[in-house]
Amino acid sequence: MKSTKARILDVAESAARRGGYHSFSFRDIADEIGIKSASIHYHFPTKGDLARALAERYRKEFFKALPAPRSVDRKTSLNELVNALRASSQQDGMMCLCGMMAAEVDALPPEAAKEARAFFKQGIDWLEQVLSDAEPNADKRLAKALAILAGLEGALITRRGLGVPSGFDIAAREIVETLTGEIITLR
Amino acid sequence: MKSTKARILDVAESAARRGGYHSFSFRDIADEIGIKSASIHYHFPTKGDLARALAERYRKEFFKALPAPRSVDRKTSLNELVNALRASSQQDGMMCLCGMMAAEVDALPPEAAKEARAFFKQGIDWLEQVLSDAEPNADKRLAKALAILAGLEGALITRRGLGVPSGFDIAAREIVETLTGEIITLR
DNA sequence: GTCTATAATTTGATAGAC
DNA sequence: GTCTATCAAATTATAGAC
Secondary structure, X not given: OOOHHHHHHHHHHHHHHHXXXXXXXXXXXXXXXXXXXXXXXXXXXXXXXXXXXXXXXXXXXHHHOOOOOOOOOHHHHHHHHHHHHHHHHHHHOOOOHHHXXXXXXXXXXXXXXXXXXXXXXXXXXXXXHHOOOOOOOHHHHHXXXXXXXXXXXXXXXXXXXXXXXXXXXXXXXXXXXXXXXXXXXXX | OOOHHHHHHHHHHHHHHHHOHHHOOHXXXXXXXXXXXXXXXXXXXXXXXXXXXXXXXXXXXXXXXXXXXXXXXXXXXXXXXXXXXXXXXXXXXXXXXXXXXXXXXXXXXHHHHHXXXXXXXXXXXXXXXHOOOOOOOHHHHHHHHHHHHHHHHHHHHHHHHHOOOHHHHHHHHHHHHHHHOOOOOOO
């Protein structure tokens, strides 16, 4: 049995990934779970608290599911990253939570905006380490890391913009394979 | 002197590109212009009408500013595309309006969602024509078009996620140059 | 075209009983 | 922890005067 707190986070994350922070209300979440909106305030006093917790949980789970940067070979690491973001796209064409929050960052409560930024910092850091052997030049390594992360987040957007499920796969594979020379296996 | 209707569109576009469709109200827009929110309803009966008009104007202006696909060489075309989206990023780190709307597409009024999708269809179409000489294989051409559009939209997101103005430039250049072999000139 | 006035609903949030 | 009850403010939208 999942705790109420976890169920709130699950439902809110799903809503935020579909329409952003401003697209859902405490009542929306409460109704879907079958509780009252006042109960959500017990777990998360303000909506900003909820959004911050959403982004923090998402970031931690996301990177926990990825291999530590130098623990496996480059190809495996890149595969895991692509497939992690692809999972967002698969079930219902959802955005990456932090990609969504970065897009709307100017209209987020500051504490939530900060957590969203932490996801990108950690993502770039992870990628730079993954690319460290293949790309000894620091500037070029940063450029590739930025390009890969941008390409994957953008692939989620184009998939939604075109409404075609394969949109993510084609774009993501093209970007990562061209930039790294590694062959990606989607699963 | 700009018409009130145009000023409404200007201010609403800016708000939508910062925080998305749900982040601003008719009153926000009215206050900034110095009119009453009821006056906006005269020009745009519902918020869905406003959002649809926003996306339509954005799409038309965007592609009107780009060269016709085969009228100039590939390098020039790609340069124009990158710099057009870079303009979004430059002034205040804003998103592309239709990139933002694609991200939140599940929570948009249907008529607005449709217009946002039209932007991506037209963008892919434009890119496929630009790449037609260099890439005779249709599948590969589509893959490159998707990857370029995804990469540029994603570069806007990572720039916002990292909060670093150069984030767009570095990612966008790396993606387009690697995918096409053409050298990009930012201006 | 823009205003005042207002309706109808939704929103984030709090107090206090159980 | 979850509820009922309630609040103040904000939201989209309409009616009708000027």
